[in-house]
Amino acid sequence: MIYLLDYHIHPGYSIDAEDQSILEYCQRALKLELKEICFTPHLEVDPVRRQKDWFVRVEGKFHPMEDLSWLDNYFFEIENARNQLRSTHLKIKAGVEIGYIRGCEERIEKIITSYPFDYVLGSIHCLAHQSISSWKESQQYFSSHTVDEALNEYFQILQDAVNCNLFDCIAHLDLYRRHGERFWGKTLIDAHQGKIEPILKDMARKKIGLEVNTSSIKRGLSEFHPSREILFLAREYGVKVFTVGSDAHRLSELGAYIKQAIIMLKEMGLAVYTFTARQPCPL
Numbered sequence: 001m002i003y004l005l006d007y008h009i010h011p012g013y014s015i016d017a018e019d020q021s022i023l024e025y026c027q028r029a030l031k032l033e034l035k036e037i038c039f040t041p042h043l044e045v046d047p048v049r050r051q052k053d054w055f056v057r058v059e060g061k062f063h064p065m066e067d068l069s070w071l072d073n074y075f076f077e078i079e080n081a082r083n084q085l086r087s088t089h090l091k092i093k094a095g096v097e098i099g100y101i102r103g104c105e106e107r108i109e110k111i112i113t114s115y116p117f118d119y120v121l122g123s124i125h126c127l128a129h130q131s132i133s134s135w136k137e138s139q140q141y142f143s144s145h146t147v148d149e150a151l152n153e154y155f156q157i158l159q160d161a162v163n164c165n166l167f168d169c170i171a172h173l174d175l176y177r178r179h180g181e182r183f184w185g186k187t188l189i190d191a192h193q194g195k196i197e198p199i200l201k202d203m204a205r206k207k208i209g210l211e212v213n214t215s216s217i218k219r220g221l222s223e224f225h226p227s228r229e230i231l232f233l234a235r236e237y238g239v240k241v242f243t244v245g246s247d248a249h250r251l252s253e254l255g256a257y258i259k260q261a262i263i264m265l266k267e268m269g270l271a272v273y274t275f276t277a278r279q280p281c282p283l
């Protein structure tokens with residue numbers, strides 16, 4: 001029997017998600033027969049995007065992200081859900097997804113060492129302070145850069161994210177495909193070649209994990225993030241830790257394509273991991 005889990009979930013704290021509570025997601029997870037879930041609300045630190053991104057939703061209202069009292073509320077909700085569902089099989093983990101920006105390492109470290117996170121997920125959401133995860137903003141960036149320019153910048157930032165030793169796992173590693181394929185087509189599938197290999201070597205050496213993010217399928221892409229080719233390269237260069245996440249921003253997306261991702265990893269000879277107190281454990 002497959003151990004179903006989802007390690008990338010955005011509850012209502014993330015302002016780009018529906019306003020659903022931790023408990024509502026847990027109840028949905030039980031209906032889907034998930035065994036383990038990890039919440040990963042957005043935490044952004046780019047001062048240039050302060051007026052756009054530095055907010056969370058608390059009790060239905062926008063709250064300044066830099067006021068970390070929202071994290072106290074978050075952990076209280078997590079503990080409350082654990083207590084209410086103690087008699088069930090569901091394991092509930094407290095994670096966070098941090099949008100990495102150069103120069104903000106000290107702030108990130110202060111936050112992640114001040115709270116008892118189970119899992120810290122690192123993401124590259126922005127290039128030149130423009131969100132490539134947003135269709136509207138990515139149009140502005142992609143239309144003014146070549147494929148090489150965009151990917152060189154992306155992988156240079158990713159290298160720094162790996163080098164800073166703050167993250168347990170890297171999310172949707174080829175996120176540039178989400179909207180970039182509309183500009184550059186299928187050429188993006190292998191555009192990582194010659195750029196990603198040293199990063200994967202460093203991830204393996206530092207024991208940093210790689211997430212398989214299934215949200216690409218709902219957006220019409222043919223493969224998960226990252227592509228199978230990148231996963232094969234990760235295996236070749238020694239990456240051992242893999243997680244799976246739906247990147248759910250609403251209840252209906254919870255667990256989407258997770259089973260297929262787990263099966264794919266097993267067929268490739270790759271192990272799925274869980275995290276507790278930031279320590280990885282293979283299934």
